[in-house]
Amino acid sequence: xxxxxxxxxxxxxxxxxxxxxxxxxxxxxxxxxxxxxxxxxxxxxxxxxxxxxxxxxxxxxxxxxxxxxxxxxxxxxxxxxxxxxxxxxxxxxxxxxxxxxxxxxxxxxxxxxxxxxxxxxxxxxxxxxxxxxxxxxxxxxxxxxxxxxxxxxxxxxxxxxxxxxxxxxxxxxxxxxxxxxxxxxxxxxxxxxxxxxxxxxxxxxxxxxxxxxxxxxxxxxxxxxxxxxxxxxxxxxxxxxxxxxxxxxxxxxxxxxxxxxxxxxxxxxxxxxxxxxxxxxxxxxxxxxxxxxxx
Amino acid sequence: xxxxxxxxxxxxxxxxxxxxxxxxxxxxxxxxxxxxxxxxxxxxxxxxxxxxxxxxxxxxxxxxxxxxxxxxxxxxxxxxxxxxxxxxxxxxxxxxxxxxxxxxxxxxxxxxxxxxxxxxxxxxxxxxxxxxxxxxxxxxxxxxxxxxxxxxxxxxxxxxxxxxxxxxxxxxxxxxxxxxxxxxxxxxxxxxxxxxxxxxxxxxxxxxxxxxxxxxxxxxxxxxxxxxxxxxxxxxxxxxxxxxxxxxxxxxxxxxxxxxxxxxxxxxxxxxxxxxxxxxxxxxxx
Numbered sequence: 193x194x195x196x197x198x199x200x201x202x203x204x205x206x207x208x209x210x211x212x213x214x215x216x217x218x219x220x221x222x223x224x225x226x227x228x229x230x231x232x233x234x235x236x237x238x239x240x241x242x243x244x245x246x247x248x249x250x251x252x253x254x255x256x257x258x259x260x261x262x263x264x265x266x267x268x269x270x271x272x273x274x275x276x277x278x279x280x281x282x283x284x285x286x287x288x289x290x291x292x293x294x295x296x297x298x299x300x301x302x303x304x305x306x307x308x309x310x311x312x313x314x315x316x317x318x319x320x321x322x323x324x325x326x327x328x329x330x331x332x333x334x335x336x337x338x339x340x341x342x343x344x345x346x347x348x349x350x351x352x353x354x355x356x357x358x359x360x361x362x363x364x365x366x367x368x369x370x371x372x373x374x375x376x377x378x379x380x381x382x383x384x385x386x387x388x389x390x391x392x393x394x395x396x397x398x399x400x401x402x403x404x405x406x407x408x409x410x411x412x413x414x415x416x417x418x419x420x421x422x423x424x425x426x427x428x429x430x431x432x433x434x435x436x437x438x439x440x441x442x443x444x445x446x447x448x449x450x451x452x453x454x455x456x457x458x459x460x461x462x463x464x465x466x467x468x469x470x471x472x473x474x475x476x477x478x479x480x481x482x483x484x485x486x487x
Numbered sequence: 488x489x490x491x492x493x494x495x496x497x498x499x500x501x502x503x504x505x506x507x508x509x510x511x512x513x514x515x516x517x518x519x520x521x522x523x524x525x526x527x528x529x530x531x532x533x534x535x536x537x538x539x540x541x542x543x544x545x546x547x548x549x550x551x552x553x554x555x556x557x558x559x560x561x562x563x564x565x566x567x568x569x570x571x572x573x574x575x576x577x578x579x580x581x582x583x584x585x586x587x588x589x590x591x592x593x594x595x596x597x598x599x600x601x602x603x604x605x606x607x608x609x610x611x612x613x614x615x616x617x618x619x620x621x622x623x624x625x626x627x628x629x630x631x632x633x634x635x636x637x638x639x640x641x642x643x644x645x646x647x648x649x650x651x652x653x654x655x656x657x658x659x660x661x662x663x664x665x666x667x668x669x670x671x672x673x674x675x676x677x678x679x680x681x682x683x684x685x686x687x688x689x690x691x692x693x694x695x696x697x698x699x700x701x702x703x704x705x706x707x708x709x710x711x712x713x714x715x716x717x718x719x720x721x722x723x724x725x726x727x728x729x730x731x732x733x734x735x736x737x738x739x740x741x742x743x744x745x746x747x748x749x750x751x752x753x754x755x756x757x758x759x760x761x762x763x764x765x766x767x768x769x770x771x772x773x
Contacts, residue, residue, distance in 0.1 A: 207646075336598075352747070
């Protein structure tokens with residue numbers, strides 16, 4: 193019986209992507225020693241609406257959507273849904289505060305040094321909340337009694353890997369379409385390489401997850417896995433996840449590995465196409481896992 | 488406006504301390520509350536006695552004003568107890584009374600995001616005014632007990648007739664059973680009776696007869712005397728609380744993110760982006 197349907201798939205996909213984009217932008221700026229935070233703010237402009245739309249889908253899936261506020265008068269720390277709801281609120285609040293402070297930085301009567309420090313704390317807090325938000329998308333399903341979700345501890349790693357690949361891919365997508373690459377050419381070239389590496393790791397995590405499921409000996413785990421590989425969900429799994437989310441973008445990324453983004457139009461077009469594949473593939477991955485766990 | 492290492496570690500330490508403090512609260516909450524009347528009560532269902540008359544279902548329907556349309560042998564949002572019949576290898580029909588097991592380590596209580604599902608004494612009850620109908624208890628219950636109908640609806644399941652118990656009566660199913668296959672009483676006393684019964688059943692040609700629910704999930708509020716192994720009836724051999732590994736799962740998720748920082752570090756550390764074009768924070772400020 194299907195208890196959780198497409199709205200939950202979309203919520204987990206969007207929340208993961210929003211947090212993944214934040215994490216990718218934060219790390220690219222941190223390790224790349226960027227100081228203007230423009231990439232991070234772009235991630236927030238993508239992430240905040242995504243997270244909000246995700247929440248709308250989550251609420252739409254409730255039998256009593258108007259009672260949603262019951263979620264926010266207490267916290268059940270053992271419930272990933274309760275913790276996740278608070279994380280979504282926290283993440284959105286931090287993100288909006290960053291954007292607000294950034295735009296108001298010249299109008300707020302605070303010394304610039306103090307403002308910078310406050311924003312640095314917010315950036316770091318946002319990073320940690322992003323990590324937890326990505327984990328939440330996997331833990332929500334793993335804390336259940338559905339064999340496909342709960343038989344291993346690898347579902348959170350799989351969803352975190354997918355969140356980072358889709359998050360970085362959406363940054364590349366927006367960066368290419370908005371021609372931001374003209375200023376941040378090298379940053380995006382590296383981001384493309386990061387995604388190529390992350391989707392390979394995603395494939396490895398997926399293989400280990402399946403191997404673990406097949407050996408877990410938990411009743412129903414192997415049968416659920418077979419639904420994905422050879423059963424009802426085989427077509428979306430092989431075409432949407434393996435081909436669209438992993439193999440095709442990996443091939444495109446590798447084909448342009450060393451090339452500068454502005455070198456050829458094809459590089460930009462191929463980066464847009466491969467990123468779109470990763471983003472949509474992330475949705476298909478969540479859909480096959482969520483439906484596969486309930487068939 | 489670069490993020491200094493000191494800022495990073497200070498923020499990290501603060502967040503970890505906060506998370507640690509919150510987590511401490513956490514795993515105490517699922518502990519069983521004190522028994523309602525001082526002594527832990529329970530139901531004992533003896534499948535060797537059950538004749539499948541479904542009077543327990545009838546009693547439940549009447550007590551809770553439920554409609555009679557239901558699929559035989561299946562729990563649903565209106566069928567809070569249901570007799571399931573499974574033929575054994577000799578063709579004999581063996582019965583099992585399905586219902587909420589009122590677990591000590593109840594998955595529904597652990598995962599409920601609003602605490603609508605909670606222990607009241609030793610009984611697990613879903614507050615119908617507080618449930619948001621998210622369906623998490625349905626995904627988490629190892630026995631597949633809670634059910635919802637079409638929205639707007641809340642998760643429904645057996646309440647153990649808690650109002651009757653509070654007023655000194657017994658659950659409707661136990662009251663309705665004509666041959667005493669379902670009995671309500673002090674758990675420790677029921678346990679002694681059940682253990683003796685299982686020993687007798689072994690002598691009477693049911694070598695696989697066993698007691699279910701004594702230690703499962705730290706002790707169930709509904710115990711079964713089974714003639715065959717639990718799997719025969721579709722019961723989980725080793726039911727587990729859905730949130731048993733939840734901390735490990737949060738950790739594996741977060742560790743994965745930590746590991747995936749490496750590609751960023753490796754690919755960005757020697758980045759030679761011509762950052763002259765970048766608009767710096769300072770330049771943006773007047």
